[in-house]
Amino acid sequence: MSGSLASICDNVSYALSLHTRAITTLQEQASTGNRVNRASDSPSEAYRILGLNTQDRSLAGYIENIQNLIGTLEISSTVIENMASELADSRTVLTEIVGGVYDNEGQERIAEKLNSTLEQLVSLANTKHANQYLFSGNNTSAPPYAVEYSGGQIVGVTYQGGEESRRIDVAPAVEIEAFRVGDDIFQANQREAPIFLGGTGARNGTGTSNVRGDVWLMVEHDGSNYRVSIDDGATFVTVPAGGATNQAVTDSRTGCVLYVDTTQITGTGVELVRVPGTYDVFGTLMSLRDILKNDREVSPQQLLSYVDQCVQAVEEVRSLLIQSDVSTGSKVGFLTALKDTLDSMQFDTQDETTRLQEADIAQISIDLSRREILYQMSLSVAAKLMSLSLLDYIS
Structure with missing residues (x-):
């Protein structure tokens, strides 16, 4: 009799513990909304979910890099466009000088205007965005161009930025040049x-x-x-x-x-x-300014001839800027398309993670009700068995 009661007690305890664990698991799933809350719930699915979460974080990092990079490149493009526009205005004025529109005093005024334009172009070349200089290569903490003054005007502009461009990861095994070397943009190298x-x-x-x-x-x-x-x-x-x-x-x-x-x-x-083929934006304007000031006292006819020839230099560096602007615009277009692709990949990754992890609340409610009923029935049966007496056997 004692052996039978002990066996009944063990079986009842085991059954109740199974129901309790099942109810606890279902209640946790209902409260978190997740079917897999720990690796032991489903090792294979938990491993897959961990991999998908890692991929999601990686994609999010790339997307953030692309968003920041697009902003940087768009500002760079605006700066380059403004510089090209200033050079176009200077070219127009120089052409008018060659055509005889300005007298000596007018040429002096144009020389001063070129000096102001030079100041503005140096300032644009030293543009900073998000505490990083746009045209300083991989040394974004320092301004790319140092200026030397004499007599209140610029007499030298020297590049002091990094010798290599800074590249940013935008996708697995894909890097984009974000911060270019200033001399690669503002200086020709086709001697x-x-x-x-x-x-x-x-x-x-x-x-x-x-x-x-x-x-x-x-x-x-x-x-x-x-x-x-x-x-x-x-x-x-x-x-x-x-x-x-x-x-x-x-x-x-x-x-x-x-x-x-x-x-x-x-x-x-x-x-x-x-x-x-060797002109740079700043040296070209300095040279033209000095020609118009005519400190070397060349003849008026020779001066106009020099200005006429140097208009080609302005067009050379302006074309260089336009090429850089087109290249920057192409990068922005590529990055925009790449971001759309990564956004789609991230959505698919998150969707698959949700399907693997998210619990079916309706089914959980049914299972939980069924388990609770079974638990109550087990308690009822256990109570009945544990209340048997000798009279039950005699009858």
């Missing part, structure tokens, strides 16, 4: 042969010069030989008798070299040497 515009007889040498933009060549005669300079007379190189086909003339201020064919020099004076 052509130097063009000598004066009447001294100097010509381009056979070597490859490394001077950039516009250079002023000064030719003097010391009574015995010609001598030439490209640093405003700070240093001179003496031309040997009969000249040389490839005479190196060095700018003592920069260390840059211009190779000159001096065999045909027939006179003294100052002449402009253009190096197409």
Whole structure:
């Protein structure tokens, strides 16, 4: 009898514990709304859900990067467009000068206007967004361009940003150039042969010069030989008798070299040497400003000829900016399409996670009611069995 009662008690306790665990699980699912609350609930589905959650976080990170990057590129595009617009205005004014619209005083005013434009372009090139300089490459904490002043005007603009661009991850194994090197945008690097515009007889040498933009060549005669300079007379190189086909003339201020064919020099004076394909936005405006100020006292006819030639330099750097703007716009278009794709992938990921994890509340309510009824029935049966006496067996 005692053995039977012990067995009945064990069986009843086991059955009640099963019902209790089932009821607890169902109540937890009903309260959280999740069918899988821990790995032990369904190991295979829990593993899949963890993987999907990781993917969702990764996609969210990429989408945030893209949103920030689109904003950065759009601001960069606006800055470049404004700079190109300023150069277009300058080109128009210079064309009017060549056409004889302005007198000497007017040219002085245009020189001052070019100086103001130069100040504005340097400011635009040093634009900062979200505490990061847009055109400083991978060194976004420092302004890309340092300015040197003399006599209240800019005489030098030097790039001091990073040498490499900064790239941002926007998708697995996909990076986009976000912060470009300023000199890659504002400076041309398609060097052509130097063009000598004066009447001294100097010509381009056979070597490859490394001077950039516009250079002023000064030719003097010391009574015995010609001598030439490209640093405003700070240093001179003496031309040997009969000249040389490839005479190196060095700018003592920069260390840059211009190779000159001096065999045909027939006179003294100052002449402009253009190096197409090497102009930068800032140097071009500084050169034009100085030409219009005419501190070197070239003839009016020669000055207009120089301005006419330098309009090509303005167009060169303006075209460079337009190309950069088009490239930036293409990146924005690509990123917008990529964001749409990642948004779709994230939606699918979240949808699959929901289907795996979300509980069917209606079914849970039915199961919970059924379990509670079974639990009550088990208690009732247990109470009946535990209340048996000897009289029950006798009867």
